[in-house]
Amino acid sequence: MKYPNGVKQQKTSDLHIQYGNRGMNLEKDLNDSNNYYIDMEKAFIYKKPTPIQITKVDYPSRSAAVIREAYFKEPSTTDYNGIYRGNYIDFEAKETNNKTSFPLNNINAHQIKHIENVYKANGICFLIVRFNFLNETYLLMAKDFLDFIKGNSRKSIPISYFKEYGHKIEEKYIPRLDYLKIIDKILDNK
Amino acid sequence: MKYPNGVKQQKTSDLHIQYGNRGMNLEKDLNDSNNYYIDMEKAFIYKKPTPIQITKVDYPSRSAAVIREAYFKEPSTTDYNGIYRGNYIDFEAKETNNKTSFPLNNINAHQIKHIENVYKANGICFLIVRFNFLNETYLLMAKDFLDFIKGNSRKSIPISYFKEYGHKIEEKYIPRLDYLKIIDKILDNK
Numbered sequence: 001m002k003y004p005n006g007v008k009q010q011k012t013s014d015l016h017i018q019y020g021n022r023g024m025n026l027e028k029d030l031n032d033s034n035n036y037y038i039d040m041e042k043a044f045i046y047k048k049p050t051p052i053q054i055t056k057v058d059y060p061s062r063s064a065a066v067i068r069e070a071y072f073k074e075p076s077t078t079d080y081n082g083i084y085r086g087n088y089i090d091f092e093a094k095e096t097n098n099k100t101s102f103p104l105n106n107i108n109a110h111q112i113k114h115i116e117n118v119y120k121a122n123g124i125c126f127l128i129v130r131f132n133f134l135n136e137t138y139l140l141m142a143k144d145f146l147d148f149i150k151g152n153s154r155k156s157i158p159i160s161y162f163k164e165y166g167h168k169i170e171e172k173y174i175p176r177l178d179y180l181k182i183i184d185k186i187l188d189n190k
Numbered sequence: 191m192k193y194p195n196g197v198k199q200q201k202t203s204d205l206h207i208q209y210g211n212r213g214m215n216l217e218k219d220l221n222d223s224n225n226y227y228i229d230m231e232k233a234f235i236y237k238k239p240t241p242i243q244i245t246k247v248d249y250p251s252r253s254a255a256v257i258r259e260a261y262f263k264e265p266s267t268t269d270y271n272g273i274y275r276g277n278y279i280d281f282e283a284k285e286t287n288n289k290t291s292f293p294l295n296n297i298n299a300h301q302i303k304h305i306e307n308v309y310k311a312n313g314i315c316f317l318i319v320r321f322n323f324l325n326e327t328y329l330l331m332a333k334d335f336l337d338f339i340k341g342n343s344r345k346s347i348p349i350s351y352f353k354e355y356g357h358k359i360e361e362k363y364i365p366r367l368d369y370l371k372i373i374d375k376i377l378d379n380k
Contacts, residue, residue, distance in 0.1 A: 070257040
């Protein structure tokens with residue numbers, strides 16, 4: 001498509017904002033979905049707090065400590081875990097603006113080791129990956145994720161792999177991302 | 191006991207420091223024990239990061255963001271969770287300087303609700319409580335904890351309740367607190 005000078009730039013900028021927000025929404029969508037599951041007493045799955053190294057705290061009064069200096073730490077496990085149908089649930093959620101593949105540098109070596117540990121321990125472990133530009137969200141079980149890493153030297157997982165081995169999560173009004181529907185099928189076929 | 195003027199104050203201060211350190215050690219002892227379990231590939235149980243509300247972040251360079259203002263948030267779940275023998279494990283750990291009982295204000299209403307949720311969902315849920323002055327550490331299963339709360343209007347759980355319904359955790363060299371030995375017995379009797 002061709003645009004008069006300036007208009008295209010404007011459009012790109014809008015898209016950037018739009019998709020940027022949408023990317024941030026994966027966490028919000030998952031938290032909303034998890035809160036729905038908790039309210040229904042269906043599952044108890046929470047996002048872990050962001051790991052922080054605190055180096056300076058002020059105590060201006062007895063009741064409120066203020067952290068004045070702290071740094072973000074690399075996570076050593078995944079972001080979400082909890083219990084569903086008596087099973088230990090553990091997953092990492094990521095969004096990407098990449099159109100054709102999911103870059104593996106989104107997940108660090110400690111997290112991959114953790115995913116492998118949980119998988120071997122018979123936990124229900126998976127990734128949830130949203131492709132922002134396609135507005136598609138996939139669930140990929142730990143086994144299929146680990147199979148890809150072991151069988152490939154590629155630095156990203158192509159979307160075709162998610163389409164073949166993953167499970168597309170439908171977006172609904174409530175819960176926003178009903179990913180436990182996919183886990184139900186997997187548990188029922190176990 | 192009677193002390194000459196000033197000496198008692200000194201003693202109390204020493205004790206405060208000594209037991210303060212020992213209190214801090216429960217978290218360290220549990221983290222060391224959990225790391226041992228992870229190294230042995232026996233269990234994958236982690237302490238969740240401290241929940242923080244970040245209100246100001248500086249970006250002095252592209253590589254290192256510095257948190258300049260943040261506040262501690264009330265936890266809505268327990269501190270530790272993970273997987274052991276295919277089971278979802280979830281617990282809260284607390285130390286107390288109280289000599290005769292464990293004050294219930296150590297555990298907030300959201301956490302009690304969470305413990306109840308996990309218990310009902312068939313997770314393995316418990317408290318680990320260290321009485322610093324006695325140097326004794328007990329594991330109390332969620333059911334016994336919830337039974338106490340429901341059957342009592344007391345604001346603290348007497349140590350006699352821990353002795354009767356709880357399980358004393360022996361301190362060893364490695365792992366420091368082998369609490370999974372108690373969970374083994376409970377799982378074997380299920």
